[in-house]
Amino acid sequence: MIYLSLIVLIPLAAVVWRSGQDGWSGFWGSVTAPEASSALKLTLVVSVMVALINLVMGTLIAWVLVRDSFPGKRVVEMLIDLPFALPTIVAGLVLLSLYGPNSPLHVDLAYSRAGVLVALLFVTLPFVVRTVQPVLLELDPQMEEAAASLGAGSFTTFRAIILPSLLPAMLSGTALAFARSISEFGATVLISGNLPFQTQVAAVNIAGQIESDNTTGAAAVSTVLLMVALVALMLLSLLQRWGARRG
Amino acid sequence: MAKVSLRVVALTYLLFLLVLPVAVICWRTFANGFGPFWDALTAPSAVHAFQVTLQVAIPAVIANTIFGVGVAILLVRHRFVGRKVLSALIDLPLAVSPVVVGLALILVYGRFAPIGGWFADRGIDIIFAIPGMILATIFVSLPLVVRAIAPVLEEIGIEQEQAAWTLGATSWQAFRRVTIPAIRWALAYGMVLALARCLGEYGAVAVVSGNLVDQTQTLTLFVQERFGNFDAQSAYAASFALAVIAVATLLLIQLLRPKEGTR
Numbered sequence: 001m002i003y004l005s006l007i008v009l010i011p012l013a014a015v016v017w018r019s020g021q022d023g024w025s026g027f028w029g030s031v032t033a034p035e036a037s038s039a040l041k042l043t044l045v046v047s048v049m050v051a052l053i054n055l056v057m058g059t060l061i062a063w064v065l066v067r068d069s070f071p072g073k074r075v076v077e078m079l080i081d082l083p084f085a086l087p088t089i090v091a092g093l094v095l096l097s098l099y100g101p102n103s104p105l106h107v108d109l110a111y112s113r114a115g116v117l118v119a120l121l122f123v124t125l126p127f128v129v130r131t132v133q134p135v136l137l138e139l140d141p142q143m144e145e146a147a148a149s150l151g152a153g154s155f156t157t158f159r160a161i162i163l164p165s166l167l168p169a170m171l172s173g174t175a176l177a178f179a180r181s182i183s184e185f186g187a188t189v190l191i192s193g194n195l196p197f198q199t200q201v202a203a204v205n206i207a208g209q210i211e212s213d214n215t216t217g218a219a220a221v222s223t224v225l226l227m228v229a230l231v232a233l234m235l236l237s238l239l240q241r242w243g244a245r246r247g
Numbered sequence: 248m249a250k251v252s253l254r255v256v257a258l259t260y261l262l263f264l265l266v267l268p269v270a271v272i273c274w275r276t277f278a279n280g281f282g283p284f285w286d287a288l289t290a291p292s293a294v295h296a297f298q299v300t301l302q303v304a305i306p307a308v309i310a311n312t313i314f315g316v317g318v319a320i321l322l323v324r325h326r327f328v329g330r331k332v333l334s335a336l337i338d339l340p341l342a343v344s345p346v347v348v349g350l351a352l353i354l355v356y357g358r359f360a361p362i363g364g365w366f367a368d369r370g371i372d373i374i375f376a377i378p379g380m381i382l383a384t385i386f387v388s389l390p391l392v393v394r395a396i397a398p399v400l401e402e403i404g405i406e407q408e409q410a411a412w413t414l415g416a417t418s419w420q421a422f423r424r425v426t427i428p429a430i431r432w433a434l435a436y437g438m439v440l441a442l443a444r445c446l447g448e449y450g451a452v453a454v455v456s457g458n459l460v461d462q463t464q465t466l467t468l469f470v471q472e473r474f475g476n477f478d479a480q481s482a483y484a485a486s487f488a489l490a491v492i493a494v495a496t497l498l499l500i501q502l503l504r505p506k507e508g509t510r
Contacts, residue, residue, distance in 0.1 A: 008336065008386060009336070015350055015354060057257075086493045087493070093474060094486070098271045122264055206350065207453070233339075
């Protein structure tokens with residue numbers, strides 16, 4: 001417990017405390033400073049988009065991995081975890097080399113918001129896939145067959161039979177992906193080019209404020225990020241309880 | 248038909264998001280042949296960055312292993328007030344931005360902060376030096392070992408340890424002879440995960456280390472600094488090395504996972 005407080009709790013408390021050092025107005029001033037607030041806004045908007053794309057694509061990929069079989073499936077299976085294992089700065093560099101200037105595909109997303117989005121999609125890819133996959137594996141295909149034999153189309157079967165049991169896992173994976181993408185730094189720092197008001201995300205903004213010795217401002221933005229992450233985590237544990245009740 | 252189109256959609260998405268970028272990196276690394284790659288990787292600052300990375304990662308993994316086993320036993324075997332809170336706190340580092348971690352450590356262990364000042368008076372720098380980087384790395388990889396072994400501990404139960412006690416084993420002997428062998432695969436799995444995370448950490452270390460070339464520069468910081476200085480060859484070479492470590496980790500994890508299930 002002491003170890004935990006020395007390394008995790010006291011430092012985090014110090015951030016929150018520091019952000020309130022100049023009183024509420026100081027905190028509010030730092031958070032609503034044009035640069036900080038646009039960074040925070042961008043972070044939230046992009047993260048919501050990332051979460052939604054992951055919700056759809058992650059479920060789809062999990063579905064293909066569980067129900068479909070094709071040569072090389074094991075390799076794909078392993079590749080899914082690659083974004084977790086790859087250092088985030090390498091992830092940024094990797095994406096920049098394909099979607100950056102002198103891209104072999106002639107797609108230049110460097111220093112654009114689309115680039116930030118792609119970088120975040122890369123690092124959050126495994127979350128939904130890995131939460132949905134085990135649930136899908138345990139799902140009994142007989143239920144679906146029964147539905148199909150009763151005349152349900154494949155869309156109706158999906159909506160009425162599969163979706164309800166999959167939903168908790170899908171949503172908790174999405175929450176994880178969201179929490180990860182609001183806090184991501186390494187992958188976005190290279191590809192975003194750190195242009196204030198355009199591509200600067202909150203984590204990069206904080207790093208910049210630390211470098212220019214504006215610790216209080218950095219602490220204020222950090223506190224907002226912490227709060228959002230905590231809300232996401234709380235939602236997550238609610239979802240897990242909901243999922244457990246259904247299961 | 249629907250099945251095939253789903254497969255195509257999923258694989259195309261993965262191809263463009265995952266496979267192609269990684270392939271391009273490999274291609275760029277070896278575009279000028281193997282020689283420049285090797286030169287870039289064995290350049291003094293690259294080698295130094297690699298040493299710093301190990302200096303930071305190894306103590307962090309050891310600390311997290313000891314802590315992880317302790318906390319996992321505490322969480323699984325004991326019922327106490329605040330157990331739920333502790334369990335939630337363990338996961339907290341996963342949700343905190345690495346940059347925030349760095350800032351938090353600076354605020355507490357920096358030269359002008361109470362704890363950091365106390366150390367600084369005794370000639371020990373924590374921030375912008377190795378100890379701070381170790382702290383940052385421990386922070387970000389904190390939950391991995393705990394989460395890897397807690398479920399296994401839960402499953403094996405306490406009977407075998409009790410049997411050891413009735414046969415006269417001390418609790419240390421029971422721990423060493425019974426508990427550790429039972430959780431060894433899960434423990435190895437957690438340690439590999441933690442090691443990969445420690446080697447690859449960038450954000451928290453970037454803030455805490457000050458990125459002093461040839462002093463506190465880890466491999467990930469090296470990638471960023473080289474890239475910023477338009478030395479793409481070195482950046483790609485170091486990235487490639489990190490990517491190889493990542494793939495090796497994945498293979499190890501695949502090996503360790505099934506054994507967990509058969510125990």
